[in-house]
Amino acid sequence: xxxxxxxxxxxxxxxxxxxxxxxxxxxxxxxxxxxxxxxxxxxxxxxxxxxxxxxxxxxxxxxxxxxxxxxxxxxxxxxxxxxxxxxxxxxxxxxxxxxxxxxxxxxxxxxxxxxxxxxxxxxxxxxxxxxxxxxxxxxxxxxxxxxxxxxxxxxxxxxxxxxxxxxxxxxxxxxxxxxxxxxxxxxxxxxxxxxxxxxxxxxxxxxxxxxxxxxxxxxxxxxxxxxxxxxxxxxxxxxxxxxxxxxxxxxxxxxxxxxxxxxxxxxxxxxxxxxxxxxxxxxxxxxxxxxxxxxxxxxxxxxxxxxxxxx
Numbered sequence: 654x655x656x657x658x659x660x661x662x663x664x665x666x667x668x669x670x671x672x673x674x675x676x677x678x679x680x681x682x683x684x685x686x687x688x689x690x691x692x693x694x695x696x697x698x699x700x701x702x703x704x705x706x707x708x709x710x711x712x713x714x715x716x717x718x719x720x721x722x723x724x725x726x727x728x729x730x731x732x733x734x735x736x737x738x739x740x741x742x743x744x745x746x747x748x749x750x751x752x753x754x755x756x757x758x759x760x761x762x763x764x765x766x767x768x769x770x771x772x773x774x775x776x777x778x779x780x781x782x783x784x785x786x787x788x789x790x791x792x793x794x795x796x797x798x799x800x801x802x803x804x805x806x807x808x809x810x811x812x813x814x815x816x817x818x819x820x821x822x823x824x825x826x827x828x829x830x831x832x833x834x835x836x837x838x839x840x841x842x843x844x845x846x847x848x849x850x851x852x853x854x855x856x857x858x859x860x861x862x863x864x865x866x867x868x869x870x871x872x873x874x875x876x877x878x879x880x881x882x883x884x885x886x887x888x889x890x891x892x893x894x895x896x897x898x899x900x901x902x903x904x905x906x907x908x909x910x911x912x913x914x915x916x917x918x919x920x921x922x923x924x925x926x927x928x929x930x931x932x933x934x935x936x937x938x939x940x941x942x943x944x945x946x947x948x949x950x951x952x953x954x955x956x957x958x959x960x961x962x963x964x
Contacts, residue, residue: 657720657951660698661690663705664724672944673700681705681912687714698954700724700947703931704912708732712739720744722950724943725934727884728963729857736964743964744950748803749934749942755807757906757933758852758882762812765878765902765927766791766850789849789878789901792816797848798836799864800855800883801827808852809834820844823855845872850880857884867892876901882933885909894919901925906933 663686665677680686682705687693698720701707707721709732721743723731728745736743764770768786775786796812798805798821806827809819819836822844831838841864844851851873855861865879866889873879878901881888885908893903904927908914911931920926934943950961 664702746946751803751807761904794849797844805854852880863889880904882906
């Protein structure tokens with residue numbers, strides 16, 4: 654049995670630290686932060702989130718590294734080819750409660766449709782009036798869901814109670830789920846053209862990078878509400894900015910290059926953009942599940958169990 658002796662956990666806040674065991678760091682795995690990590694030459698395992706990144710340059714500081722655990726579903730922040738070449742095992746947390754992401758996506762959609770943020774801001778300015786805050790109801794409208802994995806299906810299940818017509822696109826259609834959850838698969842072009850609301854629930858892989866760009870945005874209805882709680886790179890930010898008047902609202906929990914986010918981000922200029930700081934996953938029950946699965950992934954690696962193993 655391969656034994657892990659020295660593990661460090663990065664991207665750990667005060668809520669998560671209650672449930673993790675090992676050496677904890679609030680900082681992310683980035684070059685400027687490495688000076689704060691002690692005994693790097695002894696570390697054989699690291700856990701982190703998507704704020705961190707791992708590549709050959711980072712690896713050069715951890716010569717004994719055997720195991721990476723990303724406390725996320727996605728792995729786009731890890732150079733998997735490099736890990737394979739160095740025989741570094743990679744584990745993830747594929748499900749920490751799909752309802753957490755789905756609930757947040759629905760909250761964003763409702764906030765935009767019902768002018769929750771705009772209404773609150775207006776009231777705080779002392780203007781208690783409905784003028785300029787005409788909502789759009791969900792009932793009778795068309796919802797397009799891009800991606801019908803765990804999270805996408807959970808979102809569909811939640812949204813189905815609003816009297817929406819639900820259509821979906823996925824490269825791998827789940828016909829059983831289509832019948833069970835009463836939605837219809839269509840191609841991406843049809844979804845973009847017909848949907849009043851669009852919610853994205855797919856991973857970021859080479860095939861989905863900038864899946865929604867200039868051409869796709871032009872196919873959408875004027876006044877569409879777009880929600881993205883998946884990965885920022887699925888949307889082409891430049892095209893989004895250039896066509897921002899197309900949307901009633903753009904609701905984002907994720908951004909392109911969010912590791913380098915600043916107050917100069919062009920999306921912050923627009924009143925019809927709602928942004929939350931990658932918190933869709935972040936709930937009281939999800940952090941406990943994430944911590945439990947992280948610690949269990951260490952044991953899985955030690956006993957050569959391939960559950961949750963990406964590489």
